[in-house]
Amino acid sequence: MSAVATTEPRHRALGLTDAEYALIIEKLGREPNEVELAVFSLMWSEHCAYKHSKKLLHTLPTEGPAVVIGPGENAGAVDVGDGLAVAFKVESHNHPSAVEPFQGAATGVGGILRDVFAVGARPIAILDSLRFGELSSRRSGYLLDHAVAGIAHYGNSVGVATVGGEIYFEAPYEHNCLINAMCLGVAPRDRLTRSAAAGVGNRVVLLGALTGRDGIGGASVLASAELGEDEAKRPSVQIGDPFEEKKLLECCLELLERGLLESLQDLGAAGLSSSSSEMASKGRVGIDIDVDRVPRREPGMEPFEVMVSESQERMLCVVEPDRLDKVLAVCARWDVRATPIGSVTDARRLRVFAGGSLVGDMPVEALVDECPLYDLEPEPPHAPLYPAPAPQLADHPTGPEAILALLRSSNVASKRWAFQQYDPLVGSRTVRRPEAADAAVLALDCDGGTGALAVSIDCNGRRVACDPYTGTVEAVLECARNLACVGAEPLGLTNCLNFGNPEKPHIAWQLIESVRGLGDACRALGVPVVGGNVSLYNEGTEGPIYPTPVVGLVGWLPEPERAAGIGFAREGHVVALVGPYAPRLAGSQLAKMLGEPLEPLAPVDLDAQRAGIELVRRAVREGLVVSAHDVSDGGLACALAECCMAGEIGARLELSWNGLAPTLFGEGPGGVVVSGPAEGIAKLGEIAAEVPVLRLGDVRGDALVIAAGAATLSLSVQDLKTAHEQAIPDLLT
DSSP, rough: OOOOOSOOOOOTTTTOOHHHHHHHHHHHTTTOOOOHHHHHHHHHHHHHOTTTTHHHHHSOOOTTTEEEETTTTSSEEEETTTTTTEEEEEEEOOHHHHHHHHHHHHHHHHHHHHHHHHTEEEEEEEEEEEESSSSTSSHHHHHHHHHHHHHHHHHHHTTTTEEEEEEEEGGGGGSEEEEEEEEEEEEEGGGGGOOOOOOTTEEEEEEOOOSSSTTTIIIIITTEEESSOGGGGGOOOOOOOOOHHHHHHHHHHHHHHHHOSEEEEEOOOOOOHHHHHHHHHHHOOOEEEEEGGGGGGSSOHHHHHHHHHOOOOOOEEEGGGGHHHHHHHHHHHHTTEEEEEEEEESOOEEEEEETTTTEEEEEEEHHHTTTOOOOOOOOSSSSSSSSSOOSSSSOOOOOOHHHHHHHTTTTTTHHHHHHHTSSSOOTSSEEEOOTTTEEEEOOOOTTTTTSSSEEEEEOHHHHHOOOOOHHHHHHHHHHHHHTTTTTTTEEEEEEEESSSTTHHHHHHHHHHHHHHHHHHHHHHOOOOEEEEEEEEEOOEEEEOOEEEEEEEEEEEEGGGGGGGBBOSTTOOEEEEEEEOOOBBSSSHHHHHEEEEOOOOOOOOOHHHHHHHHHHHHHHTTTOSEEEEEETTTTTTHHHHHHHHHEEEEEEEEEESSHHHHHHHOOOOOOOOEEEEEEHHHHHHHHHHHTSSSEEEEESSOOOOOOOEEEEEEEHHHHHHHHHHHHHHHHHHH
């Protein structure tokens, strides 16, 4: 982070362009000193300023009847009735995890927890969305093993249930793994708090862990430049302490419950620099900080190091002077370090002192509101951006072999190896465990509410790479279908936009098209975007990652006991396929395994998709079906196999469509496999209107039997389970 060990200009060493440096001089009226340059370099970094994406994000729909807190705060929040609100957000910790996967993933969980309790909500659940290179790579196996261990270590130790997620393995993630963590929490609506500093003369208090050199430069370097372009720019990754976080969490929630804080802010990327300047900006005030008062873990830290340290488990709060003693007493009871380090002023400046000396003096507007924003220069790629994947199958296999090969493939195979390391039940709210339903379901009765929350996180980067617009639309639709499968109506969406270098025209095109798709899908479903994160520069010498706009959706359902699982439940139940489903092999998992290049996706009829989602939700809520499972990776055949495996019972089905391979293994949005009593499926057909409802067969026996014309395939449920459940452990040995 220091500018002394390089021959290039100091501002370039910190990631600032010559034009940006000139603008800083203009705003200060002089050359910045070491502290000021360090703070500006972080605040004007891509990670903090969103300078290549902010204009795009303003095009997304952000308002809705349930929205309580929209974009701009630590986490968004929606109303779930009974005086309760749920706060949620997803963020990335990609680049740190590529350097040190255990701590990178662990501190990613810690950071997203703090975002949620910073607005006054108690975290109740974690989900994660992970991407790695192919598991045939030793590096990818190492990153997977240690990242999952880091997530489990932090979440289990803090005592917050990890209830869902997804893991994909694709070659473009080999050198840039993605670690996206989502958290949601519950709070009385009237106790939600904002981060804006207020009250001239109020004290600024630092809570939590000691400040060290870990993570210095993480925001401006690791998340704002391509990995591999300069190995000297890879600073140390933050070190997490979940037990310190647990104390901090409980302490902050008590302080807020007792009304002792004026505002609260997480210390995440850029540490004190971002937390203090953003609080001042939102409150239209100034803040003075004395770095000599900041408790430190390491001796000899320079003032700029204290300001930009990203040490974990720290919060910044604003306290009225006459309440300071009460705040300190609560912190002492929780054994949480609390140190007054500054005050709120009316100067609209961030001033940094070291003892009695002024070592930094910057206009808040210049730091936060006046960072230059850039227009992207998009251009579709003229040649394939990603090489065709290495074939994993010699040729088109027959039906049974194709099903088993897909179930063994790393993207379709059971992720039980990972989620068995997580505690999904702590907190006693979990209604549906991982792999039991398409969305996690969390009861609200222990919070004084009624009904339950449902949450899902999704994205298929390979399909987004085929078509950034349509692939992103599909991600939103799949999340919404997952919620519908448990009977939930979506209330709000958060996202994490993971892309390559936006300064390259083809990546700019991917980003623009993806955000356009995200906005169109949200408007079609009536779902507001309440917050999110952007992670750019995810590429290195081998090229960019697949564009991966991860979507997290939160909804509400009235009767958690009716939330459908994915498993067939009873012999004799009728199996049907619901929705506007038109599968194609292009972009499918089978196409990948055959080594076929990426191909364009079929256009999506959003009105038809919305009607299908609404029908499935109604069917589950009215008890017409007892199981519901979205058709996604691996197509209809894999969805049917998963329904049999989850219910430990077979099914006999007959398909009348032409073309066995596209029918069974093609992919596309819209299809949901449901099962239930004959009268329920009949009623479903009666209320379906224009939504297709196709009866496939019934639940019976101990094998999945599919007849299609003259061809019949049969596989025992046990053979399906062996292929599905052993694949990941076998690949890791």
